[in-house]
Amino acid sequence: MQADRLVAAGLAAAGARKWHYAVLAALDEFGPASQALLSRRSRIYRSDLVAVLNELSDQGHIERITDTRDQRRNVITLTARGSKHLQRLDLLVTQVQDDLLAALLPDERVQLNALLARVLEDLGERYDGNW
Amino acid sequence: MQADRLVAAGLAAAGARKWHYAVLAALDEFGPASQALLSRRSRIYRSDLVAVLNELSDQGHIERITDTRDQRRNVITLTARGSKHLQRLDLLVTQVQDDLLAALLPDERVQLNALLARVLEDLGERYDGNW
DNA sequence: CCAATGTCAGAATAACTGATATGG
DNA sequence: CCCATATCAGTTCTTCTGACATTG
Numbered sequence: 001m002q003a004d005r006l007v008a009a010g011l012a013a014a015g016a017r018k019w020h021y022a023v024l025a026a027l028d029e030f031g032p033a034s035q036a037l038l039s040r041r042s043r044i045y046r047s048d049l050v051a052v053l054n055e056l057s058d059q060g061h062i063e064r065i066t067d068t069r070d071q072r073r074n075v076i077t078l079t080a081r082g083s084k085h086l087q088r089l090d091l092l093v094t095q096v097q098d099d100l101l102a103a104l105l106p107d108e109r110v111q112l113n114a115l116l117a118r119v120l121e122d123l124g125e126r127y128d129g130n131w
Numbered sequence: 132m133q134a135d136r137l138v139a140a141g142l143a144a145a146g147a148r149k150w151h152y153a154v155l156a157a158l159d160e161f162g163p164a165s166q167a168l169l170s171r172r173s174r175i176y177r178s179d180l181v182a183v184l185n186e187l188s189d190q191g192h193i194e195r196i197t198d199t200r201d202q203r204r205n206v207i208t209l210t211a212r213g214s215k216h217l218q219r220l221d222l223l224v225t226q227v228q229d230d231l232l233a234a235l236l237p238d239e240r241v242q243l244n245a246l247l248a249r250v251l252e253d254l255g256e257r258y259d260g261n262w
Numbered sequence: 263c264c265a266a267t268g269t270c271a272g273a274a275t276a277a278c279t280g281a282t283a284t285g286g
Numbered sequence: 287c288c289c290a291t292a293t294c295a296g297t298t299c300t301t302c303t304g305a306c307a308t309t310g
Contacts, residue, residue, distance in 0.1 A: 017275095
């Protein structure tokens with residue numbers, strides 16, 4: 001929770017919220033995706049994603065076009081502008097993380113990261129689709 | 132966030148929420164305290180703590196009496212009933228934690244715990260009173 | 263007079279739950 | 287006919303802010 005608050009405060013400095021960051025990061029990491037897929041990846045409810053994407057789209061950070069192959073879907077793409085924005089946010093988040101983990105040595109941070117990543121991956125496998 | 136959701140779901144089974152658990156645990160660990168102090172320890176806003184304490188008091192889990200030495204303060208004490216309740220919640224939380232950390236070996240869990248505890252303690256020292 | 267405490271009221275988010283229209 | 291998708295409307299829950307009266 002403390003991490004969450006610190007991150008939120010950091011991102012607010014750039015006018016962003018964590019879901020904006022999550023979506024941009026997911027697009028950057030996995031490439032273009034439909035909203036439903038993005039929702040699963042970022043664990044944002046489909047219904048709430050709509051608003052987040054509206055905002056990101058208004059700011060020119062993503063592009064939303066209907067999939068020609070499956071007209072139910074929108075394909076969400078990261079724009080060059082969005083990519084730049086993500087870089088700024090990444091920097092902010094990194095700074096917050098440095099502050100958050102100030103008590104740990106570099107290799108301890110790596111350890112922590114690895115452990116949490118494994119936990120998260122495992123949860124993803126076991127709980128996917130359950131919410 | 133996933134941990135938070137799992138814990139919330141677990142505690143809900145006993146009709147409790149995380150702040151109830153946090154308050155009971157803080158009282159058990161540090162002993163009786165004023166509301167302001169509890170607020171700082173548990174990072175619940177003092178305004179929100181009021182409602183939590185009302186509920187815990189209605190359930191007979193804590194006692195709230197005005198401090199005779201400083202009449203601004205209330206002294207919050209864990210009752211025997213509250214202590215029993217905390218034991219039940221502890222069990223639930225432990226089960227959730229076991230599920231949450233299923234991917235990790237026993238000593239890895241200890242490691243993770245130690246790392247997080249250090250981070251948290253450090254944050255407490257550096258940020259106390261800032262919110 | 264200023265600071266800390268407990269309390270209340272309400273705003274601002276955030277999380278969650280349907281329902282609906284449309285296309286596969 | 288059933289399932290998935292995007293969207294909308296609306297509820298509930300939580301977090302957070304600001305005031306206020308009381309006491310030190």
